[in-house]
Structure formats: structure tokens, C-alpha cells
Amino acid sequence: MKKRTLLLVLSLVVLQVSFVSAGIFFSDVESKYNIGDMIDLDVSVDPIQEGYLLKVDLVCDDNNVLTFNNLPEGDGEVNIKLPLNFHTLDQVSGQCYFDGDYAGDVRRSGDFEISKRLSVRLTSDSFYIYPGESVTISGFAERLNGMQIDGEVEITIPLLKALEVVVEENVEENLEVEEVVEGEVVVNEGVVNEETQEEEEVQEEEVVEEIEESDGEAIEEGVEEVEEVNAGTYYGKVVEGEFSVTFELNGETPAGDYRIDVIAYEDISGEKASEGVAIANLQVFQVLKDVEIVLSNQNFNPGERIDLRVNLLDQAKLNIDDEVSIIIMNEIGERIYEKIVQAGETVNYDIPTNIPSGYYDIEANKGEFSNVQRVYVNEKATVAFEIEEQSLVVTNIGNVVYDKDIEVELNGKSFVKSVKLALGEAKKLKLTGANEEYDILVRDGESELSRSGVLLTGRAVNVDSVSELGSFPIIMWIFIIVLLAIGVLFLFRNVFKKKSYAHFKDMSKVGKDVVGDEKDKRDSKREVKEDKKDSKDDGKNGEGMSQAEQVLVLKGHRTKSAVIALKIKNKISDFSKKSLQNAMSHVYGKNGAVYEHGDFIFVIFSALMTKDNKNEVEAARSAEKIVEILSEHNKKFKDKIDFGIGINSGEIINKMEGGRLKFTALGNVVVAAKRLAEFSDKQILVTKEAYEKGISEIKAEKKKIGDGEVYQIRKIIDSEKNNKFIKGFLDRMKKE
Numbered sequence: 001m002k003k004r005t006l007l008l009v010l011s012l013v014v015l016q017v018s019f020v021s022a023g024i025f026f027s028d029v030e031s032k033y034n035i036g037d038m039i040d041l042d043v044s045v046d047p048i049q050e051g052y053l054l055k056v057d058l059v060c061d062d063n064n065v066l067t068f069n070n071l072p073e074g075d076g077e078v079n080i081k082l083p084l085n086f087h088t089l090d091q092v093s094g095q096c097y098f099d100g101d102y103a104g105d106v107r108r109s110g111d112f113e114i115s116k117r118l119s120v121r122l123t124s125d126s127f128y129i130y131p132g133e134s135v136t137i138s139g140f141a142e143r144l145n146g147m148q149i150d151g152e153v154e155i156t157i158p159l160l161k162a163l164e165v166v167v168e169e170n171v172e173e174n175l176e177v178e179e180v181v182e183g184e185v186v187v188n189e190g191v192v193n194e195e196t197q198e199e200e201e202v203q204e205e206e207v208v209e210e211i212e213e214s215d216g217e218a219i220e221e222g223v224e225e226v227e228e229v230n231a232g233t234y235y236g237k238v239v240e241g242e243f244s245v246t247f248e249l250n251g252e253t254p255a256g257d258y259r260i261d262v263i264a265y266e267d268i269s270g271e272k273a274s275e276g277v278a279i280a281n282l283q284v285f286q287v288l289k290d291v292e293i294v295l296s297n298q299n300f301n302p303g304e305r306i307d308l309r310v311n312l313l314d315q316a317k318l319n320i321d322d323e324v325s326i327i328i329m330n331e332i333g334e335r336i337y338e339k340i341v342q343a344g345e346t347v348n349y350d351i352p353t354n355i356p357s358g359y360y361d362i363e364a365n366k367g368e369f370s371n372v373q374r375v376y377v378n379e380k381a382t383v384a385f386e387i388e389e390q391s392l393v394v395t396n397i398g399n400v401v402y403d404k405d406i407e408v409e410l411n412g413k414s415f416v417k418s419v420k421l422a423l424g425e426a427k428k429l430k431l432t433g434a435n436e437e438y439d440i441l442v443r444d445g446e447s448e449l450s451r452s453g454v455l456l457t458g459r460a461v462n463v464d465s466v467s468e469l470g471s472f473p474i475i476m477w478i479f480i481i482v483l484l485a486i487g488v489l490f491l492f493r494n495v496f497k498k499k500s501y502a503h504f505k506d507m508s509k510v511g512k513d514v515v516g517d518e519k520d521k522r523d524s525k526r527e528v529k530e531d532k533k534d535s536k537d538d539g540k541n542g543e544g545m546s547q548a549e550q551v552l553v554l555k556g557h558r559t560k561s562a563v564i565a566l567k568i569k570n571k572i573s574d575f576s577k578k579s580l581q582n583a584m585s586h587v588y589g590k591n592g593a594v595y596e597h598g599d600f601i602f603v604i605f606s607a608l609m610t611k612d613n614k615n616e617v618e619a620a621r622s623a624e625k626i627v628e629i630l631s632e633h634n635k636k637f638k639d640k641i642d643f644g645i646g647i648n649s650g651e652i653i654n655k656m657e658g659g660r661l662k663f664t665a666l667g668n669v670v671v672a673a674k675r676l677a678e679f680s681d682k683q684i685l686v687t688k689e690a691y692e693k694g695i696s697e698i699k700a701e702k703k704k705i706g707d708g709e710v711y712q713i714r715k716i717i718d719s720e721k722n723n724k725f726i727k728g729f730l731d732r733m734k735k736e
Contacts, residue, residue: 002411023047024054024100024107032113034143035089035273039082041098041109048076049103056080060114061094072102074297084114086271115144118276120264125280127260130287131315132251138244141264143278148241150229150273151267155245157258157282160232161471240263254316255286266711287387288316291324291364291371298373302380302399303353310364310371319344330356332669332675333708336544351381353397354423360670363441382422385442385449390456392442392463394427396421401552409441410456417462427462429465432458465674548593548604548661556655556662557608562619562647564592564603564664565673567680569642573588576639577629583629588624593661601676604661606654616649616686616694620716623647623684631682644683646676649690685714 027042045054056078058066082088082097087510092114098109122139129135137155140389142148180298197335236245242340243264260280265272296307312320328337336355340435341347343366363372382398383406396402402421407414410433433456434459442449564587572580584601589595591609595602603622605615623645634640650669655662664670676685691700691711702710 007127007230024102024105026098026100026107029098029110030145032115032144033084033146034145035084035093035114035116036149036268037084037143037147038082038146041080041082043070043078043098044081045072045076045078045102047660048072048074052103054078055101057099058082058096059099060092060096065089065092065096069554085268085273087115087378087468096685097203114145116274117144118149118264118266118274119144120262120276120278122262122278122280124276127280127282128285129249129282130285131249131253131255134246134248135282136244136246136333137260137262137280138242139262139264139278140241141243141266142241143266143274147267149238150240151238151244151265151272153236153238153245153265154263155234155236156248156261156263157232158261159256159258160253174181220732223498238266247703249284252315252317253284254318255284255314258282258284266394286318286320288320288322288369289313289315290317291366291369292395293362293364293371293373295362295375299378300351300375301378302351302355302357303382304351304373306351306362307346307371308349308362309346310341310343312366322366324364324366327365329361329363329706329708331358331360331557331708332672332710333354333704334675334708336360336513349379352399354399355382356668356671357399358671366493382447383419383444383445383447387405387431387440387451387454388428389448390431390458392431392440393426394419394421394429395426396424399423401553403446406442406444410437410461410463413461417463417465427465431456432460432462434458434461486671514696534546546588546591546593547659548602548603548663550595550596550597550665551662553653553655553662553664554666558651558653558666559607560613560615560649561604561606561652561654561663561669562615562649563605563621563673564619564626565668565670565677566601566603566623567644567674567677568599568601569644571642572641573639576633576637576641579629579637580641583626583633586625590618592618592622596711600677602670602673604652604654604663606661608639608651608654609661616647616690616695617697617716618700619647619649619675619690620684620686620694620713624713624716627682627684636704644677644680644685646673646678646680646685647690648676648687651691676705679710686711686713692715729734 017678018504019649023046024486025044025046029039029041030037032624041056043054043056053069054067058068066082068080070080072078093114095111096114096636100107100109114546119141119142124138127137137659140148141151141153234245234247236243245538258281260282262278262280264276264278266274290313290578292311292313294311296310296693300306308322308326310326312322312324314320319342322343323340324343325340326338327335329335337349339347355377357377360375360377362375363370377399379400380398381400381402381404382396383402383404384395384397386395392408394406401423405416405418407416408429409415410429410431421425431438435457436455436462437453438456440449440454444502472514492504532610568580583604584594587603591605593604593606595611601617605619605622607613609613610618627645630641630643640659642646648669650667651666652663653666654664672687676687679685685703685705686700688697688709688711691698695715698711698713699715700713703710
């Protein structure tokens, strides 16, 4: 009975407690809130318990952040407004909920998130530009609940920023990172790349983490026009959730792929409340800006090797991997070497031993970009030694006259021989021995040849010129030579009467042979008389003093000179040779010296003979006279003379010896005139140097031969005649 009574009492107590317990009810909340949002929460209790406060706690990440104590109204309603800002919350974020406690009853609201992240989305995530061009980054920035914001945007290109830092440090410390490679200074391009790549990877990891925290949500961003602050970082404004930033890349921005980091901030009361990040890709194209030629030297000897490299440089002075053309030209534009090579690779050009001394241009071309470097090839006397049977052949393979002593050793016995060779000339030396094998060593200080076990026969060990008489009795040789000479004189006496067509004695006879009518006879005789008179007045013998010889002159006068090169391009008859003699007659009266070599006739106007350092105009007048006479011949006769004339000026070393002008040409004064004569077709072609020295009286037209610049003479002004006219005119004016 007592037990039943106790159970009944307990049941009544439980029913009474349930009846008086109050219920707590929360209104719905948003799933996400940002700093700057307002949480508006309605809480109701039922029934109202007299004397009890409604306690509501804000709990974030299991930490009690903020407590609200409110007395419910008569209807049991309580409204809680919580502005999320730096005044109400201190750096609070995470997963949150409200926990209510009223009259012993505890209830919990729905979960929500308070975040400092913004959702940022770009209108484009890939950009492709050339250095120096502008790029525009546009997008949208919103809170996680979709509400648009006002604030700022910062755009950073980490790699460009890192490059700027490295450059600034180098400037401050005045350091240059260099490597010495084969005597050349090269910028170390790897230093920046390794450091910046590491930094970029770290920054990229940080940004990726931020993006992952935002659960991959992408929201549009937006900005106004931006002002560039420095390389790699740019700023702008976010207005009503939109931004658009335009900036220009430096013209020297290195080519490659770059990452663009876009960070948007919401500005609340002057403080950054929330931020969001987006990433884009930027590709900068490589653009050719310069062609660089790297040479091992700029002065070379014949036979040496030119080591050169051509670099194609982009906007950042970095190498471009592409092909480039290389051309090596002489002074008149002739190409002696041309090839397409890979940029950055070393090219080797072996200079021929007989290449003329002078300046040569090395030109590299790629599209509209080119570069030219000039090198100089020196004069060098070089020979090649070769043993043929029992003879030593010495050949001049250099670019000047060879005049040296050579030493020949036969089993240790030395013989010294003087050898003089013109360009390309060869000479044989007879080697004799005592019918046994010999070790032969030949040298001249530059070149050397050694041979072992060479069988030499003869009566004695010796080295003789092939032209020497050897062991045959001298009297017999003299007797044979005299007999041969008499026979040749008897059979071919008429041939010996004929002189070189560049020299003459009796021009009156030449005139009769060449010109048929009486007027031409008188003109020819009159011209000869005038030339003889000029020669006589100058105190010089026309034939003796007008001959020249190109030899090695070690001691002489270094003078300026003008050179005429006349090339006869076809085989001409004796009759035409007389016209040629007539054409050359003019130069003798003008103190010109003449010599022949192969198909060429050269006229040297040296200051040593003319007493004038400006002989270019006189050379042009003489060349014009030659053209006039040869052209007249070609008009009248079927036996044509094909010719060309070139004129150059330069310095020679010369002297008068034995009635002849002996000279050694310096540089290409003779060679350039020869080349112009070869190009000429019955014209007078003049080098630029010669034309500029006689420009006041020589009227010419510029022409292109290959890549070279020459001039074709059109007219020569007679300054003396003009001066006489002006003087006479002034005299008449005075008399009047």
C-alpha cells in the first residue's frame, strides 16, 4: 500500500514539472554570414515563466563568443540583432550556432558559418599579350551570401614582382652576375629563374589553400581603372561588386607563362573586413629585338680561323633559338662566305692564306634585324713546301710577295736559299745527294716540312735552283744558248720587233696603221706631238720614265696614288693592239707609269712623279681618253676590243730606279681597281674613295655591284677651261 502511494506521488511530480517547463523556439538563420552582415534572430518561449530571463549564447567552433540575456515580452517573443563587425566580434569566424536557456530548458538553433572570405570570379582566366601591350583584368567580388561589396582589388604577378626585387637588389649593391665563357661576358640567366620559381611555388600553394577553403565556389568580381604602382603589382577599386583593372607590361618583360593573383577586399569603416582570391594565367610572347655578333678577335692573319657566334636577343636580352644567316663580304661587296646557322652556335671560318689584305664585313640577318661587324685581315707572306721526286717545290700561298730565306737540311747539312715569289708563283729547287736516303727538313720560320727516307741521287749533296746550270760544263751551255739565240733571231726577227701594246715609240706609224682617213692621221700625229711636248717639258723620257714594276720595295717613298686598271677581255689581233697602243699614249704625257700583268694594263699616277697628292681627276681624264679611242675603234672595225676600266686610290711605297717606277701597293689599291675592271663593260667604274677625292670635277652615278657601292663616271669637268672662261669674262667686264 505504501509502495503504491509513493509511485502515485512521483507520477504527479513528473506531470507537474512537464506542465510548467517552457519551450524555446528559434527563427531560421542564413547558412553563411560575412563580416559586415547583420544577424536578425527571433526567439520565442512558451509558456512564460515569471522571474526568468532568456539566456542566448553565440557559440563558434565550440567556444562561447557572446551572451544575450533578455526578458521575454508578454507574448514570449525576444528579437536579437547582432551586427558582425570589429566592434561586436573580435576576429571571430567558423561554424556557429545559438544556444538558448530559459527556466531550465535548453535549446539550440540551426548551424551557420561566419566567414571573412569573399567569392571572387574573373571574366577570363587566360591572357596572351606581347611585351609593351596592355591587359585588362575584370571580374566580380561578393560576400558568401551573394551580397555585392565595395572595396579594393590588388592584382599581383608574383614572378614579375620577384624579378623586380632581384633587379633592385643588384642596383643597390652595384653587382653584375656574369660568367666568363671563352673570353666573352655573358649574363647568367639562371640566377633569377631558380629563386623566383621557388617563391612562385610557395605563393601558389598559399593561394590554392585559400581557394580550397572557399569550397571551390566562384563568384564574380569587379573594379575601376587602376594606376600602375610597380612592376608585378597593380591596384584598383571594387564598386558595387565589380572591378576592371588595366595595366601595361614593361617592354622588356621576359617571355613565358605567368600566374596572376587577384585579391579583392571589402572595406568597412576603413578596415579590410573580408577578402577573396582568384587566379588567372598570363602568357607573354617572345619578340626579336636585336641581333648580336660575338667575335673572338677583330684582327686576323691569313690562314687563321674566325670564331664567331650570332645571338638573337628578345625583349629581355635573352637568347632566341632560331636560325640566322651569316655573310662575309670584302670591301667591294663580294660575298666570300655565306651560310644559315643556328643562333647561339659557334661558327668557324678558315681564312684562306691568299685572301687579299683589307677590311671584311661580317653581316648577320634575321628578318628586319641585322648587324655588321668589321674585321681586318693582315698581310702575310706564306709559302707551302712540297717534295716532288728530287725537287723541292716552294709555292707562294700568301697574300703578298714572298721574299725570304729558306733553310734546307739534308741529313743535318744546312743550305740557305733566297726565294722571291710573286702572288701564286711557285719555284723548284733541285735536291741532289750521294745516291742514298736523306732526312729532309725545310723551314722559313713560319712554315716547315720534314720527310724521312727520301732517295737523292747525284754527285754531291746540294740544293740548286732548277734554272741553274748544274754540273753541265758552263762553256757548253753558253755555246748552246748562243746557237739557239741566233736561230731564234733569224727565224722570228719580226716578232722581236713588236713591243708590248702598252708601250710605243713611233706614234705617227701607229696612227697610219689604225686610222684610214686623212683627218684621223692628223689627229693622231697632233696628239703624239702634244704628249711628247708635255713629256719633254717635264724633263722625263716618255718610254723609260713611264714604265712601272710591282716589286717589294723596302725603302722608298710612301705616297698617295691613283690606279687605272684596264682589262682586255677578249683575244685581240695585232691590228687591234695598235689601237690599244694609241689609247695608252695619253697617259705618258701625264706622268703616268704603266705596267702589264696578264690581261691587265695598269697605270699608276704616283705623287712621286706627278708632284700632286690628288691624282684621281687626272686618272679619270686618262681613263676617259682610253674609252674614247677604244670605242672609236669598235665603231670602225669588225675586230672589236672588249674591255673594262676600274679606278681606285690609295697609298703605295715607291721609288725610281733604273728609269722605272718600282712600287709596292698597300692595302687593296690595285686589287680593288682590278675587280672593278672585271665588272666593267666598256665603262669607267670608280671606288667610293677615289670618287670622293675627285668629287669636285668628277660627275658620276652611284651603282651597286653585289652589296658594294661604286660609281660610274658620266662626265669630267674641265676646271682649267672654266677658269680661263671666267677669267676672260671678268677681263672683258673690266674693259667695258
